Amino acid sequence: MPKPNANRRQLLGAVILLPFAPLAQALMPTPSGAQGPFYPTASMRFDDVDNDLVKIEGSVREAGGEIVRVTGQLVDTEGEPLAGASVEIWQCDATGRYLHTADRQASERDPGFQGFGRDVTDAQGRFSFRTIKPVPYPGRTPHIHLKVIDQGFELLTTQLYLKDHPENTKDFLFQRMSRSQQQQVSMQFNGSVEPLAEVRLVVSG
Template sequence: MRKADVDNDLVKVAGLVEEAGGEVIILSGMVTDNNGAPQEGMRVEIWQCDLNGKYLHPGDNRSVDYDHGFQGFGHDITGPDGRYSFRTIKPGKYPGRTPHIHVKVFNETQEVLTTQFYEDNPSENSNDSLYRRLSAEQANSVVMKYRTTEVGEETTVNIIV
């Protein structure tokens, strides 16, 4: 049984029949060290707003309806190959930010990385104050480039810790 329905499927909430609205994607990748060695046992957490641009968080007090079919937060633990995977939706947009997904990575004892993954939308990204701080190389490493597969839209973003 999942505690408070925290898992790597943000589209399906336990106990609800209807899944989240929005365009479902598979977000996956590999966590490696600087030498390219896969990192096993890393906890990868993501959180994002729903298709309406609303976070499942008490600090988001905007008068926007929240999609109760969307989990909003999830985590996955990397295996021996360093891989992680999430079933989620393309992130919604809210005022002042380009669509993005928040990411934190933890080893057994501490947080080792906080970052964000961005939609591949140069015109919107160029207006985002956090995205503009990234070098071209950094930006390229955190942009979600989608491809259509037999299961739908997928994107791979590798993480170096």
């Protein structure tokens, strides 16, 4: 009986090994973070709820602080983009005050800062915001709160931080995460005019 040729032996070997081929590694979900006490309810928000937090419709000036852009993509753990999801952000203004009636800090709130914004992901899962670079306030390192809602279901609530900010080492919420989790929610701004930070949000399907 003739022996199988080399090509046939290679093919048989490949067939035998196929069931044991490694599957594509799933992406790690973005770590969740505390919503905090200053998520503004609908009655607290400006009528102008959009993805530009530094310019309120009808306002004569833009918000104080360093204007930046935060863009990103929302995907599932397989890397597939999620379209049509609502991405919300909220943060304190340049003086450290939130758009919330429970914030009793002595500083006057910046009337030119929207404080809360929303964008809807496009077909590629992309979203973008124009806001201010987050600042610290007593007890907290700079951060931006973020929430993802899809068809009425909350997919993610987290906080985004500034990469390598010195206050991170003293922040109890930031230090609660592992090193890899910290990296997932850390932003690095680049550029001189409206610096840009890119983030990727991964949610479980």
